[in-house]
Amino acid sequence: MAGYAFISPFIIGFLCFTVIPMGASLFLSFTSYDLFTPPKWVGFDNYKAMLTDDEKYWGSLKVTFYYVLAGVPLRLAFALFIAVILNRAEKGVGIYRTLFYLPSIIGGSVAVAIMWRNVFGNDGVINGLLFFLGFDKKIFWYQDPTSALWTLILLSVWQFGSSMLIFLAGLKNIPPMYQEAASVDGANRFQRFFLITLPLLSPIIFFNLVMQTISAFMTFTPAYIISKGEGGPLDGTLLYSLYLFQRAFNFFQMGYASAMAWVMLILIGLVTFILFKTSSLWVHYESKEG
Amino acid sequence: MEPVKDISGRAAPAPLPAGNRKKRAGQLVFHITTAGLAIILLYPVIWLIASSFKESASIFATSHSLIPDPLILSNYTEGWKGIAGQPFITFIKNSLIIVGLSTAGAVLSSAFIAYGFARIPFKGKAFWFSCMMVTMMLPHEVLMIPQYIIFAKLDWLNSFKPIVVPQFFGHAFFIFLMIQFIRTIPVELDEAAKIDGCSRLGIFFRIILPLIAPALATSAIFSFYWKWEELINPLLYLNKPELYPVSLALKLFLDTETASNWGAMFAMSVVSLVPVILVFFVFQKSIVQGISMSGLK
Numbered sequence: 001m002a003g004y005a006f007i008s009p010f011i012i013g014f015l016c017f018t019v020i021p022m023g024a025s026l027f028l029s030f031t032s033y034d035l036f037t038p039p040k041w042v043g044f045d046n047y048k049a050m051l052t053d054d055e056k057y058w059g060s061l062k063v064t065f066y067y068v069l070a071g072v073p074l075r076l077a078f079a080l081f082i083a084v085i086l087n088r089a090e091k092g093v094g095i096y097r098t099l100f101y102l103p104s105i106i107g108g109s110v111a112v113a114i115m116w117r118n119v120f121g122n123d124g125v126i127n128g129l130l131f132f133l134g135f136d137k138k139i140f141w142y143q144d145p146t147s148a149l150w151t152l153i154l155l156s157v158w159q160f161g162s163s164m165l166i167f168l169a170g171l172k173n174i175p176p177m178y179q180e181a182a183s184v185d186g187a188n189r190f191q192r193f194f195l196i197t198l199p200l201l202s203p204i205i206f207f208n209l210v211m212q213t214i215s216a217f218m219t220f221t222p223a224y225i226i227s228k229g230e231g232g233p234l235d236g237t238l239l240y241s242l243y244l245f246q247r248a249f250n251f252f253q254m255g256y257a258s259a260m261a262w263v264m265l266i267l268i269g270l271v272t273f274i275l276f277k278t279s280s281l282w283v284h285y286e287s288k289e290g
Numbered sequence: 291m292e293p294v295k296d297i298s299g300r301a302a303p304a305p306l307p308a309g310n311r312k313k314r315a316g317q318l319v320f321h322i323t324t325a326g327l328a329i330i331l332l333y334p335v336i337w338l339i340a341s342s343f344k345e346s347a348s349i350f351a352t353s354h355s356l357i358p359d360p361l362i363l364s365n366y367t368e369g370w371k372g373i374a375g376q377p378f379i380t381f382i383k384n385s386l387i388i389v390g391l392s393t394a395g396a397v398l399s400s401a402f403i404a405y406g407f408a409r410i411p412f413k414g415k416a417f418w419f420s421c422m423m424v425t426m427m428l429p430h431e432v433l434m435i436p437q438y439i440i441f442a443k444l445d446w447l448n449s450f451k452p453i454v455v456p457q458f459f460g461h462a463f464f465i466f467l468m469i470q471f472i473r474t475i476p477v478e479l480d481e482a483a484k485i486d487g488c489s490r491l492g493i494f495f496r497i498i499l500p501l502i503a504p505a506l507a508t509s510a511i512f513s514f515y516w517k518w519e520e521l522i523n524p525l526l527y528l529n530k531p532e533l534y535p536v537s538l539a540l541k542l543f544l545d546t547e548t549a550s551n552w553g554a555m556f557a558m559s560v561v562s563l564v565p566v567i568l569v570f571f572v573f574q575k576s577i578v579q580g581i582s583m584s585g586l587k
Contacts, residue, residue, distance in 0.1 A: 001412070002406075002410050002412070002490050003406050003410035003411065003412030003415065004406075004412060005406070006402055006403060006405055006406025006407075006410060006490075006494075007402075007403045007406040007407060007418060009399045009402060009403055009458065009459045009460050010399075010403045010418070010422060010459060010460045010465070011418065012459060013456065013458075013459020013460060014421055014422075014425065014459075016459075017433065017437065017456045017459065018425055018428065018433065020436070020440075021432075021433045021436035021437050021440065022432060022433065022436070024436035024439070024440075025432055025433070025435060025436045028435065028436065035439070035442070082327075085320070085323070085324065086324070088320070090317065090320060090321075092321065092324075096324045096325075096328060097578070098571075098574055099328040099331070099332060100327075100328065100331065101574075101577075101578070102332065102335075102567070102570065103331060103332075103335075105515060105566060105567075105570050105577075106335070106519075106563055106566055106567065108515075108516075108519045109518075109519040109537065109562065109563065109566070110519070110521055110536075110537045110538075110540040110541055110544075110559075110562070111338075111540055111559035111560070111562045111563050112335075112563075114540060114543075114544055114555065114556075114559050115334055115335070115337075115338045115559060116334070117544075118338075118341075118350075118556075119334045119337070121350070123350035123351070123353055124350070124353055125333070125334060125337050125353055125354075127353070128350075128352075128353030128354035128355075129353075129354050131354065132354035158331065162581055165578055165581045166581060169581075211427075214427050214429070217429065218429050218430060218431065220521075220522055221521045221522065224521070225521075225541065225544065228544065228545070241429075241431050244431055245522075248434070248435055248438075249526065254435055254439070257435055258435050258436075260431075261429070261431045261432040261434070261435065262432065264429055264431055264432070265428075265429055265432050268427075268429060272427075
């Protein structure tokens with residue numbers, strides 16, 4: 001019983017802030033509820049309306065998948081690339097590691113979102129530098145839905161530092177004798193990376209891929225700040241959670257938004273499941289007796 | 291800074307001058323590329339800081355330049371006066387209250403829970419452990435709406451309670467990190483204390499807690515970051531400017547953005563980043579260790 005005494009805060013919190021809200025959310029997703037009048041049972045109407053009659057919904061789904069599919073692999077690839085470069089004995093490596101990690105620490109803040117908005121603004125840093133370098137054409141990042149979304153993707157790639165640290169820790173655990181043996185056998189740098197480093201690191205890459213994919217699906221703050229809560233232009237940055245937020249707290253459609261949340265939960269579950277299924281194809285687990 | 295081991299693990303006995311030169315060249319290429327990349331990556335932050343010392347009207351006209359001309363401080367004095375009738379110090383005070391209470395609650399309760407999971411055998415442990423891991427992956431959106439309704443019914447809107455209270459029931463990431471840490475402590479220590487007549491609570495407070503201090507510090511640092519930067523919960527639960535934390539105040543600056551207050555908005559953005567960057571440089575060792583050890587974040 002002593003065990004339960006110690007973990008009781010978790011159990012109470014889990015029931016009050018996870019289990020009960022999830023049950024309530026599932027119930028609400030089958031109702032029409034505006035917070036002020038009691039919820040009205042509508043069956044599957046919310047789900048039906050969402051999937052068959054809401055273009056904005058499909059738009060936000062598309063934008064979110066674009067964001068996840070482009071952002072997460074780019075971020076992980078960049079993190080791995082830098083980790084491999086930094087994995088050497090050299091003066092200053094620690095300083096570089098610190099500097100590269102800094103964006104991860106500040107990246108989620110409103111201040112950085114405001115900064116990013118102005119970096120890509122019509123008279124922002126990018127266009128300012130372009131002009132300075134002699135180009136007189138400006139890029140209007142926030143007038144085109146796709147380029148506006150790419151500013152969000154770049155913001156997520158910019159925060160590659162935490163994955164980089166995890167990869168660095170993984171790289172240090174690879175025994176140097178593997179690389180040495182391969183060198184002796186005549187493997188060049190690329191072969192050593194693709195045939196030794198990558199397979200040995202694949203469990204860590206996989207774990208990161210899963211965690212980052214889940215959190216990318218839920219990105220809210222940068223889209224909210226950069227588009228000033230609108231998700232524009234032309235819903236180009238209307239990420240799923242931003243649209244859900246609008247439905248719930250701008251239009252007070254709590255039932256509809258709850259249904260959206262459940263579809264999101266199922267989608268994330270599905271994507272995670274697929275990732276786990278495909279992992280046996282490329283994730284290399286070293287056998288224990290090896 | 292911890293030393294990085296060379297891949298070969300040892301220096302060549304007596305390198306030939308030619309090889310030496312080649313090695314020098316390699317080092318030079320390494321430093322030029324990595325330093326160049328660091329400058330490109332951090333350029334926006336440097337630009338933000340530089341712009342906060344420029345006149346509002348010239349920020350975008352001179353966006354290619356990092357040198358404020360003239361260099362002015364009025365953005366800071368202007369921004370410090372605040373917004374929506376509140377001085378900026380109010381927002382900082384609110385942020386500190388939220389961060390302080392949340393962090394204390396999350397770290398202490400997580401340590402308690404982690405000890406239960408790591409050291410005490412009990413029925414159903416595997417079940418509760420997997421419940422905890424699931425909460426780590428659960429989308430906040432699913433819980434956001436019902437939680438909002440519950441807190442509204444409790445009449446907790448426009449108070450810090452909905453933001454702070456849930457932190458007192460443990461945080462999955464911190465619990466996981468602390469369990470990893472507790473497992474590195476030899477069980478013999480617990481047993482010796484038990485023989486000496488120490489109760490479980492005594493073992494927890496006198497032996498485990500001091501020994502997992504690094505994990506407590508790492509958790510506290512992350513809690514500080516997350517709560518300092520958090521936007522969505524304050525956005526949902528706080529509607530009065532006198533209760534706004536810094537993140538919401540910045541959003542207010544953005545909402546009322548005009549050509550004349552860019553400077554103040556930039557200056558207060560910089561102010562909001564100062565504690566974060568400061569904590570980062572002071573505690574970077576435990577941060578790096580925490581991430582590397584848990585493989586999370």
